[in-house]
Each structure stands twice: as C-alpha cells, then as structure tokens.
Amino acid sequence: GESVGLHLPTLSVQEGDNSIINCAYSNSASDYFIWYKQESGKGPQFIIDIRSNMDKRQGQRVTVLLNKTVKHLSLQIAATQPGDSAVYFCAPRPGTASKLTFGTGTRLQVTL
C-alpha cells in the first residue's frame, strides 16, 4: 500500500517568513495530490491540489511543487501568519483509488 512520509514533524517559523513543508510518497501510480490543513479540534480543510501532469501550482499565498521523479512534493506558504499554525497533511491518490492516504503530518508553529 501507499506509504507517505514527511521530513519534518514540527516546523517552527517566524511570522512573516516563508514556510516549506515537505512530503514523500511511495506509490508511483499516484497521480493526484491534495494538501490539507488541520487546526486543533477541527477536521482537515482543503488547501490546494495538483495533478501529476503539472509540477507547480499556485494559490493564494500557497504553492505546491511536485517532483514525480523522486516522488516528492512540497507546500510553500508565503508570509506565514499566526492563523497558518496547524498540522499539514499531504494526501496522494492513485487515479482509480477510492481513498486518500494521509501521512502523520507536519505541525507548523508560527512564532511572533
């Protein structure tokens, strides 16, 4: 099955700096990737997604980069704000799969 790992379990960033959260996946059949943000006591919220025919996608203050060669993706958050403090999960999905697989997540702590 899919295994998903994250390089940094906890990331501490100063307010205003940029954050980079990394994610490695193992299933080369994964062709769709979603990043979720989970605040304390809440359910995961969609942030941004990317399909395997792209290597970069930008949203509002967030950018996802995908490197299929090394099975790695990253989430970049520009000008990190206190409201960005949460656990971030990447979730790859093979095109025909019915379920998302989540890694342990990276906790982002924004310091003032």
Added chain:
Amino acid sequence: NAGVMQNPRHLVRRRGQEARLRCSPMKGHSHVYWYRQLPEEGLKFMVYLQKENIIDESGMPKERFSAEFPKEGPSILRIQQVVRGDSAAYFCASSIDGTGANVLTFGAGSRLTVL
C-alpha cells in the same frame, strides 16, 4: 450549504457499550468516507460508501465495526462492545462522486472516549 455535519461531536462510552456516529454529507454529495485519527497521528481510512452500498471497507476492523449509508438519512459508523483502544477522533468526508480526482470535504469529527 452547511457542509459535512457530524454528530455527536463528543461521545463518552464505557467499555462494552455501543457507539454510533452519524454523518450527513454535503448537499449534492452521494459518496461518504470514514477516517479514524489517533492523537498526534494522521487519518487512517476506514470505509467508503455510496448510498446503500459499501464500496471499500479495507480499513475497517474485522469485528465490532460496521458502517451504512441508507437511502434516506445519514451515514452511520457503529462500534459495538467498545474498548479503550477505540478512543479516537472519527472523521467523515464526502465528495460529489468517486472518480478519484475529487476533493473530499471533511466534517469536524466525532471524538469518542472509552472509559
């Protein structure tokens, strides 16, 4: 649009009792997924259902756990004879369809505590 609604938000049960968790998907969504999350861990897939059908239950424990999504009403995750190890947050998500490329929208979760 009220989003995915889960209830109860918090549930306390004693060992051996039954727990029933309910999930109403977003309006227009006919696909429901249940995930379990232990403290400081990721979400583990349990089951995927459409109306009246279980599509994928590969993450469901073989005993004591069952799920349904009837034609009318919410999806139910049922845990019989709960044990302390069942204490977790249970999240429901829904999607418009199950083509594999649709975003799942999650509810706020139901937190089960087994005493």
